Amino acid sequence: MFPIPVPIPESFYSVETEEPISTCLVCETPLLDGSTEYLIEKGYRRYENYDVEETVFGYALCMDCHMTMRQSFSDESKRRCQSYLSDHVDLPKRATTLLAAESADPEDWTRRCVVHDTPKADLREYQLLAHCRGKKMLLTHLPLLIGGPAIDDLARRLSDETLDDLGGFRDEHLGPSPELERDLQGPVLA
Template sequence: MSGALEITHSAPIPEIFYSEKEEKQFTECTICGKNLADGNELYLIEKAFERKSGLDKPQLVFELACCMDCRQEMHDSLSKESNEKIAAYFEANSRVEERDRELKKHDLIDTDVWLNNCIVKNKAMDEVNEYQIYALCWKDEMVFHQMPFMLCGETIDDIMNLLSNKSLDIINDLTADLIDLPPEFRELFKDKKVLFI
């Protein structure tokens, strides 16, 4: 395995992190097409959901599997100021490392426990209308190392408000490129908050 992360807690990738579009596990980086299933590197999965009135199940807004090279490129494309503000926000408002230690100490490798509450606002998934989930994976395993976690819409709003106009434009352009929408729906999607971690 590449990278310095030592995998001590992992489990098969649960269906919540499968591609809904493909109805199976992600096998390629959504951005560059690199093979993830047979590769020897970590990758991220991000999915965004929204509850719509009249529907029982939250609707998928966005899904992405991203190799570490593309993730680094996305990170580097944001302004230094925006990246510093995001890092400071998480440092001040989340308990990611403490939560990671607590859950591993009790050997809780239950995806629902890790995803149930927003890591910043502590709001439960079934109480919020919008949320995004994140997982760190390797081949067909999900790694329990600060991830997986959930961010509610309120947290995403907080973070988006920290970003420079340049960084917001980059995120909007990237989202438009990655999501296959007819032109008449692109303007509607501009109001959706998609945060790449």
């Protein structure tokens, strides 16, 4: 049954090119020829008085670079992240339910915060995470949407060392931006 490839939704496109992201943020491996699996992470912010969403960051990370990053996390952080998620959401069950729906619309994966079930429209900040291969997104336990409050919960469970590593990753690859201060970058959920 897994995974089901679908076209990459525009919400996961590059803001600059308005096309699928074509290279890994870290090693610059080309991603769209189909031979490499990768993750896309995007952060969004909504402005309360305007019905406007802004992309705060967005990038793709090949699986090799993702593995390297994950290996840098402390065991404690990995364990706490996993238990936070498994305490709050049954990802395999969620995927089975979503895939069993007649339409299996990829949008259904990202309508609500995966942890708190808050509708996207009620979140001031959220992040999207997807697993892709070439020009296709793979429907598995990803994609998912995680809201600002759940990101904060998760960040509180990470060790200082891991938070420093993630901050270093952010500064090195995404550039310093006051917009990013509070956000937790890096696909810690994949």
